[in-house]
Amino acid sequence: MTVNDLYPADVPARHLSVVHDRETVDLPAAQRAIRDLLVALGKDPESEHLADTPRRVAKSYAELLNPREFQLTTFPNDEGYDELVLAKRIPFSSLCEHHMLPFYGVAHVGYLPGERILGLSKLARVVELFARDLQVQERLTKQVADWLQEHLAPKGVGVVLEAEHLCMSLRGVQAAGSRTVTSALHGLLREDRGTRQEFFALTGTQR
Numbered sequence: 001m002t003v004n005d006l007y008p009a010d011v012p013a014r015h016l017s018v019v020h021d022r023e024t025v026d027l028p029a030a031q032r033a034i035r036d037l038l039v040a041l042g043k044d045p046e047s048e049h050l051a052d053t054p055r056r057v058a059k060s061y062a063e064l065l066n067p068r069e070f071q072l073t074t075f076p077n078d079e080g081y082d083e084l085v086l087a088k089r090i091p092f093s094s095l096c097e098h099h100m101l102p103f104y105g106v107a108h109v110g111y112l113p114g115e116r117i118l119g120l121s122k123l124a125r126v127v128e129l130f131a132r133d134l135q136v137q138e139r140l141t142k143q144v145a146d147w148l149q150e151h152l153a154p155k156g157v158g159v160v161l162e163a164e165h166l167c168m169s170l171r172g173v174q175a176a177g178s179r180t181v182t183s184a185l186h187g188l189l190r191e192d193r194g195t196r197q198e199f200f201a202l203t204g205t206q207r
């Protein structure tokens with residue numbers, strides 16, 4: 001399928017519903033499991049302080065692991081805009097799949113338009129689509145870039161993520177304040193040295 005099949009040229013603004021297809025959360029089962037975890041950790045889930053904690057924790061994880069649905073709105077690139085479009089410092093948070101602790105930071109997401117341009121907020125929504133999962137930063141970065149390349153068919157895509165991992169700063173090695181930087185590139189941003197350098201310069205992450 002090409003971008004023209006998804007977005008016929010005679011309709012100016014196009015909306016594609018984006019619905020995630022992950023397993024539905026079983027909240028009562030999650031709640032029971034959190035209660036068991038509290039007991040296993042030597043805490044008393046019957047105490048007044050913790051009585052409602054299993055329900056809250058289960059609900060929190062359900063929220064953190066389920067992205068909101070959204071409309072992927074695109075417009076025809078009638079003026080032939082052919083420079084980079086870059087949304088910088090999009091805040092995001094995700095859960096590390098090894099420790100289920102948050103990693104959080106900012107995403108820089110850019111593309112070089114082809115026949116369609118994208119509603120700007122959608123760049124942040126695509127980050128959220130993949131961040132609300134058990135993740136490693138490398139996969140999250142690549143999924144955002146791959147998804148945009150597939151659904152927007154631009155001339156290039158670039159994604160940079162800078163994040164602090166609580167599993168690295170609060171526990172374990174306790175390297176508080178360290179940041180991990182990852183990037184994924186497609187099309188001209190990958191192949192053309194000048195475009196790639198311009199992208200990294202605009203994100204402020206020189207390569």
Ligand SMILES: Nc1nc2c(ncn2[C@@H]2O[C@H](COP(=O)(O)OP(=O)(O)OP(=O)(O)O)[C@@H](O)[C@H]2O)c(=O)[nH]1
Pocket residue numbers: 096097098135136137138165167168171172173
């Ligand atoms: N590549 C990658 N590694 C991650 C990410 N998040 C966490 N990790 C790492 O996953 C690794 C898991 O290593 P293990 O040795 O199995 O776990 P651990 O004993 O808790 O390791 P320490 O954190 O070193 O105490 C750790 O080195 C984490 O820093 C990520 O997004 N990407």
Ligand SMILES: [Zn+2]
Pocket residue numbers: 096097098099100101165167168
């Ligand atoms: Zn971790």
